[in-house]
Amino acid sequence: NAGVTQTPKFRILKIGQSMTLQCTQDMNHNYMYWYRQDPGMGLKLIYYSVGAGITDKGEVPNGYNVSRSTTEDFPLRLELAAPSQTSVYFCASKSVGTDTQYFGPGTRLTVL
Amino acid sequence: RKEVEQDPGPFNVPEGATVAFNCTYSNSASQSFFWYRQDCRKEPKLLMSVYSSGNEDGRFTAQLNRASQYISLLIRDSKLSDSATYLCAVNSRGSQGNLIFGKGTKLSVKP
Numbered sequence: 001n002a003g004v005t006q007t008p009k010f011r012i013l014k015i016g017q018s019m020t021l022q023c024t025q026d027m028n029h030n031y032m033y034w035y036r037q038d039p040g041m042g043l044k045l046i047y048y049s050v051g052a053g054i055t056d057k058g059e060v061p062n063g064y065n066v067s068r069s070t071t072e073d074f075p076l077r078l079e080l081a082a083p084s085q086t087s088v089y090f091c092a093s094k095s096v097g098t099d100t101q102y103f104g105p106g107t108r109l110t111v112l
Numbered sequence: 113r114k115e116v117e118q119d120p121g122p123f124n125v126p127e128g129a130t131v132a133f134n135c136t137y138s139n140s141a142s143q144s145f146f147w148y149r150q151d152c153r154k155e156p157k158l159l160m161s162v163y164s165s166g167n168e169d170g171r172f173t174a175q176l177n178r179a180s181q182y183i184s185l186l187i188r189d190s191k192l193s194d195s196a197t198y199l200c201a202v203n204s205r206g207s208q209g210n211l212i213f214g215k216g217t218k219l220s221v222k223p
Contacts, residue, residue, distance in 0.1 A: 029208040033210070040120070042199060042213035043156070058210065090155055099203060101211060103155035 002025050004104035007092050012110045013081040021076040021107050031094045032074040033071075033101065033104030034066065035086040043090060049074055081111045115139060116202050118214035126211045129190045133217045135200030136182045145183045148199040150216065156199055160185070168169055189219055 006075045025032065030051045035043040044060030049068040063085060065077040074093075078085060088108050092101040118135045125131050131180040137145075145162035160167065162183045173186040183202075187194055197216040 007137060020205065035213075042116070042215040043211075044213075045210055071187070099146070099211075100158055100161070106155050108153075 001109070003027065004091055004093055004102055006089075006104035006107050008107060009089075009105070010067065010108045011073075011096050012092065012112060013078075014112060015081060015083065017081050018079050019081070019109075020079070021038070021078070021089055021091075023074045023076065023091040023104060025074075025091075025102075026072065027093060027095070028071060029093035029095045029102075030071065031096070031101075033092040033094075034064070034076045035090045035092065036060065036085075037090060037106075038087050048089070078109075083111050085109065086111045113192075115212045116200060116214040118198075118200055118217045120217060121217055122218040122220050124220045124222060125190055127190055127192060128188070129221075129222070130188045131190055131219060132184055132186045133198055133200075133219075134182050134184050134215050135202075136180075137200075137202045137212075137219075138180075138181070140181060142181075142202045144203045145174075146201040146211070147172075147174055147185050148201055148213075150197045150199055156213075159198070165187065187219075190219075192221050192223065195221045196220055 004025045030086045034046040047066040049055045091104040094101045147159040149159045150156045166175040171188045175184045188189040192197045199216045200214045201211040
């Protein structure tokens with residue numbers, strides 16, 4: 001199993017550009033999460049999903065959108081990139097009935 | 113009071129030392145508690161879940177104090193390879209497994 005994979009690893013965007021951060025898991029987990037981590041800070045939840053077709057906002061959803069059309073994939077969309085979105089983005093997943101989340105390697109995004 | 117608080121450190125300790133971190137949480141309804149380890153520029157990885165009775169895994173011991181609303185992590189006989197940031201995470205009943213993370217405590221083990 002590859003676990004949780006994320007692409008791209010790094011990206012530089014200009015202000016106003018858009019992009020999609022990809023997240024895929026092959027563990028058949030129902031729950032998936034997107035976090036952002038700013039330097040020296042903990043992780044903050046952006047969006048989460050409890051299953052295909054179901055998404056909900058986390059603590060910091062503004063400026064982002066998500067979709068969950070399959071169990072495996074949970075892409076995060078940035079429509080109008082802003083410098084405040086410069087961060088490291090982590091995707092995570094977990095199975096029903098457990099609390100342990102497994103994280104992907106992260107996407108390091110810089111908005112200039 | 114922040115939901116989950118940790119001393120950011122850094123904790124600079126010599127090899128072989130014993131070091132302890134605490135993490136306080138504000139929501140008394142919290143049900144599950146975890147310690148994650150995060151290496152520089154890497155993803156968090158689960159180190160230990162924290163059970164009410166306390167639990168031990170080799171050199172690592174985690175404890176929960178519900179009355180005072182904190183969890184602790186004790187590392188004995190520190191190794192150079194223990195150098196990392198340790199994040200505590202807490203979830204609450206009915207939160208869909210959503211975790212609230214502390215900012216992390218940085219540990220640096222020196223030779």
